[in-house]
Amino acid sequence: MAPGSRHWYFGKDDWEQFAPGLKTLSDALTIRERLILSFERAERVLHTSDARKYLTFVVVGGGPTGVELAGALAQLAREAMALDFPALRAEDLTVLLLEGGECILPSFAPALRDKANHFLEQLGVVVKLNSTVTEVNESGVFIGKTLIETVNVIWAAGNRASRLLESLKAPMDRQGRVLVQRDLTIPGEPFIFVIGDAACHYDERNRALPALAPVAMQQARYVARVITNAIPPGKRDPFVYLDRGSMTTIGRAKAVAEIGPFRVAGLAAWVLWALVHIFFLIGFRNRIRVMSEWIWYYFTSKPGAQLIYWKLREAPRGSQPPGP
Numbered sequence: 001m002a003p004g005s006r007h008w009y010f011g012k013d014d015w016e017q018f019a020p021g022l023k024t025l026s027d028a029l030t031i032r033e034r035l036i037l038s039f040e041r042a043e044r045v046l047h048t049s050d051a052r053k054y055l056t057f058v059v060v061g062g063g064p065t066g067v068e069l070a071g072a073l074a075q076l077a078r079e080a081m082a083l084d085f086p087a088l089r090a091e092d093l094t095v096l097l098l099e100g101g102e103c104i105l106p107s108f109a110p111a112l113r114d115k116a117n118h119f120l121e122q123l124g125v126v127v128k129l130n131s132t133v134t135e136v137n138e139s140g141v142f143i144g145k146t147l148i149e150t151v152n153v154i155w156a157a158g159n160r161a162s163r164l165l166e167s168l169k170a171p172m173d174r175q176g177r178v179l180v181q182r183d184l185t186i187p188g189e190p191f192i193f194v195i196g197d198a199a200c201h202y203d204e205r206n207r208a209l210p211a212l213a214p215v216a217m218q219q220a221r222y223v224a225r226v227i228t229n230a231i232p233p234g235k236r237d238p239f240v241y242l243d244r245g246s247m248t249t250i251g252r253a254k255a256v257a258e259i260g261p262f263r264v265a266g267l268a269a270w271v272l273w274a275l276v277h278i279f280f281l282i283g284f285r286n287r288i289r290v291m292s293e294w295i296w297y298y299f300t301s302k303p304g305a306q307l308i309y310w311k312l313r314e315a316p317r318g319s320q321p322p323g324p
Contacts, residue, residue: 001164001165001168001192001193001194001195001198002194002195002196002197002198002216002220003161003162003164003165003198004023004161004162004196004197004198005023005159005160005161005162005175005197005198005211006023006159006160006161006162006163007020007021007023007155007158007159007160008157008158008159008160008175009155009158010157010158012136015136015137015155016155018136018137018138018153019060019136019141019153019154019155020154020155021154021155021156022065022069022154022156031073031154032076034151034152035057035073035076035077035080035152036080036084038054038055038057038151038152039054039055039077039080039081039084039085039088040085041054042054042055042085042088043085043087043088046087046088051092052092052094052149053140053149053150053151054151054152055088055092055093055094056094056096056140056148056149056150056152057073057074057077057093057094057095057096057150057152057154058095058096058098058140058141058148058150058152058153058154059073059095059096059097059098059154059156060098060133060136060141060153060154060155060156060157061098061099061155061156061157061158062097062098062099062100062101062103062104062105062106062127062129063104063105063106063107063156063157064105064107064246064248065156066097066099066104066156066157067097067104067105067116067120067248067250068248068249068250069154069156070095070097070120070123070125071119071120071123071125071249071250071251071254072251073095073154074093074095074120074123074124074125074251075123075251075252077093077095078090078093078124081093090124093124094126095123095124095125095126096125096126096127096128096148097120097125097126097127097128098128098131098133098141098143099127099128099129099130099131100130100131100132100133100157101129101130102129102130103129104116104117104120104127104129105248105256107210107246108246108248108256108258109258109263111263112256112257112258112263112265115256115265115266116248116250116256116265119250119251119254119256119265120250122254123250123251123254128143131143132144133157136153138151140153141153158175159175159197159211160175160176161175161176161177161178161197161198162176162197162198163176165177165178165194165198168186168189168192168194170186170187170189170194171187172200173200173208175200177197177198177199177200177211178194178198178199178200179200180193180194180195180199180200180201182238182239183226183233183236183237183238183239184199184201184219184222184223184239185233190233191233193223193226195216195219195220195223196211196215196216196219196220197211197216199219201219201239201241203240203241204240209241212246214243214244215241217280218239218241218242219239219241222239244259245257245258245259245260245262246258247269247272247273247276248273249270249273252270252297252298253266253267253270253298254266254267254270255269255270255272255273256269257269257272257273274291274294278290278291
């Protein structure tokens with residue numbers, strides 16, 4: 001079983017309508033549409049106090065997902081403003097990254113965290129540490145009693161495993177992940193495997209493996225080998241995760257990478273990140289197409305047409321566009 005995970009709002013599920021996360025292509029399109037629609041609304045109320053809430057974007061969560069989102073959002077927003085919204089000024093745009101802890105990217109080395117902070121500052125992102133969100137509603141985001149007025153909130157602060165796992169009646173951790181055994185099976189069921197974001201597996205140092213794609217890929221290969229070779233319970237080697245490093249991109253030509261003792265930042269890390277992602281695409285044609293598009297975008301800085309797809313995807317007849 002690999003049902004994946006969903007956004008986790010720490011028991012505040014009503015926040016989801018105001019702070020969508022990014023899990024699917026549909027989520028990405030929705031976030032992009034909200035950005036464009038916010039700019040359109042900001043132009044209509046440009047010389048009023050309402051303009052600020054449309055030009056303020058808040059990303060909650062300073063992990064790899066939040067950092068990548070904040071950087072990409074700041075870059076896309078400024079490019080969209082320059083191309084399609086000349087009445088708006090870049091200095092009126094505010095992108096905030098809120099992190100409840102003492103640093104962003106806590107799993108990275110301190111030097112790389114500092115580099116990531118620097119790259120975010122270059123893109124105009126304001127990083128606020130020790131900022132725990134206490135409320136999200138139609139007015140914006142609250143940190144304690146302080147309101148950040150905005151209609152654009154993106155959630156990247158936590159995930160919780162799929163509710164489907166509850167049907168297994170197996171022991172779980174706080175995030176709803178199944179506590180699997182060394183061969184990735186659930187206790188008492190040697191032929192039911194749980195992998196990816198749905199599994200909580202402890203390594204030889206008694207540390208829970210992170211919910212990352214490389215972990216899920218290695219687990220999938222392990223389970224495939226067990227099933228293909230019909231290895232019976234008791235004769236299976238324990239799953240061992242090989243950590244090949246971590247990478248996070250923070251915008252065009254900006255990234256940080258940590259591979260064993262090697263630490264890279266800037267353009268070199270960004271190229272490495274791009275090559276790794278292209279390598280794991282399925283099919284030679286897909287690799288060539290994606291690489292060509294990235295090269296074109298890198299040298300031209302043209303993100304493409306600003307189209308809105310909401311009517312084609314999910315809106316019922318007579319409804320209004322998503323967003324503020």
